[in-house]
Amino acid sequence: MAHVWEVPARHGDVPSAYVKADKEEGLEIYLYIPDGMEIPDELLALLGVKHKGQLALRLIKSLYGLKQAGRLWNMLLHKILVKLGFCQCYTDGCLYYKRDAGGVTLVSVYVDDLLVTGTSNARVDAFFEDMAVLELKDLGVVSKFLGIGFEYDKDKGWLLEQRQVILGMLDKFGLSEASAVRVPIGGEHENDVDGELLPNDGAGSPQRPTVQTFQSLVGSLLWVARCTRPDIAYAVHRVTRRTHEPRVSDWRLAKKIARYLKGTVDTKFAMHAPRGSMSEDTIVVEGYSDADFAGDRVDRKW
Template structure:
């Protein structure tokens, strides 16, 4: 506090109401300044983060300045306002400036005309800077010539006639020496980071269509995946090759190429499911009702907790080609065009009396992926099989099934073709998969990845994370090099916009974000928040308030959430048993403080 008093009373002559800003600025500099108390003169924050921090851009507290307004603001008026610099943001590279006229604090990087030290003070600071030359060489073992150091001093420490932001703190000069001495080290670190990014991006992106597969370096692997898909569909007697009736509605198909990875992001297998183009379907002609429920994500976590309580690890079940196991609606006739890459032998062409496969179509006997009603038909088949096996559907979650037998319990959660099985006794696992043999359910063993979540059982607790999925989000939106921040939302995200700038539907430049970019990014963040990152829930839901017409500030908020996740991507969602009572379960409930406004 003595430093605070000295700055406010002797140096800046600011009102006492600025004492909080002064203390925050002092703390910002102190924790980033080198100290003899630590080995090598490292700063407290450097010991904590193992990263050297630069103070060369610190501005003298209380310096008068001009704060520039957003140049995208098209209103007629001044482009700048007089302000006073009251510190630097702790999370972004911006300055905190107090605007006396409006009595507001602005966090911005558009600060100009900073009036700081006088000529005499500049000369003193330059002498102090030169005095640290020897110390810098002793600490870092890198020699800096007098000419180079003097050039740095002259450039960094010019008088008030220049529009340069800098600091009068003595530790600032030390960090300048540190910065010069560590140039080679930082360049090496940068090269290592770039090499790591190259290694992470070696994997070829998934092809978007059949043409890209034919040009891909992994062409043979994708062709094998397509061949396996066609063989599986034909083994299930999914269709019959026929000449379609005149003026019949024929749907096109497309291949969806997907590289399946394990929890660590390593390639597991190549998949190429054949799907129908549902955008060509006509209601009443080739589809009817379409609703199909999926398991709640909260149910997934409840099942994992039950597995911990019973001491039997949860099992993961998978049903290959699930949708093709159920027949279609009897009253509907659905025809598909011959898929790309499918070969029709000459004997079939001669039998049907045609000379080319373009005149043929596939008449569906069963459902197929992509059809609007496929999910509903599969859900009905799965429900019928579970009920026949003695299971009862839960009243609160239509995709949760329970079975009680001789004081033992089996619980199954269904998410389309993925099953999460929790039992009170290990022998019930084999019984369940034997009973569901008609659906060809695969027992994948102890659950390790479910719905994109990596699930790890460690010391009697489940750890969930989506690090691999988040890396995909970073790569998709081109923010792999984003720097981490400490919180998903900041002070600048709470301000209301007087003259908002809305995102466009189509970008005029490559780097300009569009409305679709924002919606895609926020959708990915919403899924992460629901699965394993509840700490970003408030920020994400704030960003989704204007998905129909987002602004540049909404885009900045979404990017800030990404930066927060980048810095905490290794964070895991932990689930453990806190109640040690082995006899039963205890239920706890929560509600909001005003009980939903007494409704």
């Protein structure tokens, strides 16, 4: 939508977000006075105690470390957005929208990070002004969000990449010096159900992979596939079929996908919409799917 409206999405951040929320009514929380916090002797005498160990602090606001801190912050943010006229999306609770005679404003929320766009820059400016109550910082046009790099081109649209995430994954699993491959899957015995099982005895290492090592690598691959690299989606789907009882062959395939990413680390995912694809407030969406018939050679499921 930011590309269709030609209004670059801007990144907002709320500093010290959790402590802005009030704690629940009727719930009393007391804290030990932390080391390094000095209480003046005059105040101790006024309170009728000899040392600070006889005192406790009563919490009046939310605080980092409380189990409910995240929920309290989200409730506060939701309350303020609704007060400003925003509606929460039914299918995505992290998306808020505001539509009026002046246009549309969209806000995507991840804890205390916000992505904001709208039908005009003036609407985005107005949003940041309205959110001054939370001291929302305007970090400018988004360049990094949740580990995803963003690059805006008026003609090409948004270009998304996860170069640093991929390089970090390669280093974590000992594949930084591995040779790259041209395809993420193909040529291996992907339906091998009788191969050697990976050991299930702890975290393991790239040199001695265990079930937990495999699951960690697959989780990293799933995140990359979901965010910016749909070209590995099928291969990752294949390697996730036996995450609880992976074979050595599954570990090899997972490493092959990572090696493919190494060779294509600079590939970017383009998000754009043709001019004129939105008319009379209606977005024209085209979707494509692929299917096979009894493609699994083990049980012939689709």
